[in-house]
Amino acid sequence: MVRLAFVGAGQMAEALAKGFIAKKVVTSSKINAYDISEARRRVFAEELGCKVHDSNDSAVANCDVAILAVKPQYLGATARTVSPESWDNKLVLSIAAGVTIETLKGLLPPSARVVRIMPNTPCLVGESASAIAASEEVTPSDVELVKSLFATVGMTISVEESFLDAVTGLSGSGPAYVFLMIEALSDGGVRSGLPRPVATKLAAQTVMGAAKMVLETGRHPGELKDMVTSPAGTTIAGVHALEDHGTRAAFIDAVYKATLRSKELSKL
Numbered sequence: 505m506v507r508l509a510f511v512g513a514g515q516m517a518e519a520l521a522k523g524f525i526a527k528k529v530v531t532s533s534k535i536n537a538y539d540i541s542e543a544r545r546r547v548f549a550e551e552l553g554c555k556v557h558d559s560n561d562s563a564v565a566n567c568d569v570a571i572l573a574v575k576p577q578y579l580g581a582t583a584r585t586v587s588p589e590s591w592d593n594k595l596v597l598s599i600a601a602g603v604t605i606e607t608l609k610g611l612l613p614p615s616a617r618v619v620r621i622m623p624n625t626p627c628l629v630g631e632s633a634s635a636i637a638a639s640e641e642v643t644p645s646d647v648e649l650v651k652s653l654f655a656t657v658g659m660t661i662s663v664e665e666s667f668l669d670a671v672t673g674l675s676g677s678g679p680a681y682v683f684l685m686i687e688a689l690s691d692g693g694v695r696s697g698l699p700r701p702v703a704t705k706l707a708a709q710t711v712m713g714a715a716k717m718v719l720e721t722g723r724h725p726g727e728l729k730d731m732v733t734s735p736a737g738t739t740i741a742g743v744h745a746l747e748d749h750g751t752r753a754a755f756i757d758a759v760y761k762a763t764l765r766s767k768e769l770s771k772l
């Protein structure tokens with residue numbers, strides 16, 4: 505079984521570790537971790553049962569695959585806390601938004617093989633969307649290993665590295681847009697008289713069901729929308745309100761602005 509190391513044990517590292525443990529792809533005893541925050545080290549040791557180290561160097565020295573899971577702004581300084589000997593020959597996965605393979609290579613010895621991956625928090629429930637871009641020296645078996653690891657917590661897709669900023673703006677950040685949408689739909693239900701727990705359950709199930717229809721039927725979302733929309737019915741009244749408030753443009757802009765921010769992060 506592969507030995508992992510999380511360099512940074514924050515929200516995303518926790519979501520991934522919990523997903524991997526739940527799917528039994530890695531046991532908690534094979535997960536090494538370090539975080540500068542004692543509170544985060546405690547979560548990994550006490551809640552997840554992982555091997556928590558007293559430095560990034562020690563965590564990486566004891567792994568086959570290291571996952572860089574600190575904020576992009578801290579990646580350079582953090583990578584330098586690990587000695588070249590500990591990085592030697594490691595497969596290094598970076599989930600940091602915006603930080604390019606070129607930058608990552610500049611932080612690591614030549615023997616380290618670098619893969620960028622952009623997952624999202626639904627990995628916690630086995631429904632992540634992870635896009636993978638590997639550097640040239642990464643072997644096909646490395647790519648297979650990464651894919652098989654992340655496939656246990658959702659779907660994986662290989663992309664050109666140049667697509668990763670847009671992936672980050674869409675699926676990396678996307679769960680936040682959808683949570684906001686579910687919260688707002690639930691508010692609409694409450695505004696119309698539903699009790700909050702009923703409204704939130706109906707809103708979340710509706711989003712999940714609609715997403716499943718897109719994925720499983722392969723039909724265009726517009727066609728599926730038309731199937732709901734009766735002439736002079738309720739749905740067209742709701743759709744008109746959404747169009748009136750510029751909802752489509754708001755979603756397009758949300759993804760675009762997040763993509764631009766990912767590009768900005770690559771320059772920090």
Ligand SMILES: NC(=O)C1=CN([C@@H]2O[C@H](COP(=O)(O)OP(=O)(O)OC[C@H]3O[C@@H](n4cnc5c(N)ncnc54)[C@H](O)[C@@H]3O)[C@@H](O)[C@H]2O)C=CC1
Nearest residue numbers: 512513514515516539540541573574575576582599600601
């Ligand atoms: N939160 C999300 O939904 C997603 C986040 N990402 C990426 O994952 C990375 C982590 O994001 P989050 O987990 O949300 O942030 P977070 O702030 O929850 O976790 C980062 C952790 O790194 C630790 N840290 C900082 N400096 C360190 C050092 N020198 N050594 C060890 N640990 C150190 C912090 O104490 C913190 O616990 C970011 O690069 C982000 O772009 C990628 C996909 C989705």
Ligand SMILES: O=C(O)[C@@H]1CCC=N1
Nearest residue numbers: 600601672676677678
């Ligand atoms: O907000 C962020 O910067 C990170 C990257 C993708 C999701 N969360």
